Amino acid sequence: MSEIQKKYQIGVRKFGLINWIGTYNLYVKEVYRFFNVWIQTLFSPLISSLLFLSVLSLAIGNERGDVLGFPFISFLAPGLIAMSIIQQSFAHSSSSFMIGKIQGIIIDTLLAPLSAAEVTLAITLAAVTRSIIITIISILVFSLIIELHIYSILYIFIFAFLGSFILGSLGIIAGLWAEKFDHMATVTNFIITPLSFLSGVFYSVDRLPGFFKSISQINPFFYMIDGFRYGFLGTSDGSINFGIVYLTILSIIMWFISYYLFKIGYKIKS
Secondary structure: OHHHHHHHHOOOOOOOOOOOOHHHHHHHHHHHHHOOHHHHHHHHHHHHHHHHHEEEEEHOOOOOOEEEOOHHHHHHHHHHHHHHHEEEEHHHHHHHHHHHHHOOOOOHHHHHHOOHHHHHHHHHHHHHHHHHHHHHHHHHHHHHHHHOOOOOHHHHHHHHHHHHHHHHHHHHHHHHHHOOOOHHHHHHHHHHHHHOOOOOOOOHHHEEEEEHHHHHHOOHHHHHHHHHHHHOOOOOOOOOOHHHHHHHHHHHHHHHHHHHHOOOOOOOOO
């Protein structure tokens, strides 16, 4: 075999085990994608959280007693930030595939010299980046409005990362499955939103009836929000260590499912 034939063998990777440059460039492309519409992707979630905070503080803030030993507003704020993380990380990765499929530009990703693992990891990490930026912005703005306690930045980052990684992977799965935006709305309305509201964003899960309290113990959104809130208040409804282990295992499972579906070309290859 000549040197030219060896150099241009079809199907043989020229980048080693991992195409670091290609993965990084796809990640940067995804980051630029949400920065190009920053009002919608970064500013809009903050406005929604502030509206929730304003309405609830005006409606019941003064009448509601302390929750977990803290004023209701101090309890509520971390939950609202965590809910934004959940929604925005899912929105990023799912829209990446939905727009690509509808506009036909997903072919650029399929033809790139990137493996399924590299593509799904780059897009998921971009969703995590978007969520981390939203977290930082929200903390800075909220701290100007209310007394925002911060117990541990490490726990805030851990649960923000795990939560956004899981939802970013779920977004890829949903984006591959959905054939139109109505399908995506189904996932949001019947999975993301109900699990968010049953996870203790607006209340302590100890107040739930027995059946719903039992459901919350297996709800990953509960551990995302409860652990994230622990980083602010230093107290929680559930076990923080169990939450970290549970979410870590779930993040690996969800990413592997997204990787496998993309690898087999689920609903994107004829």
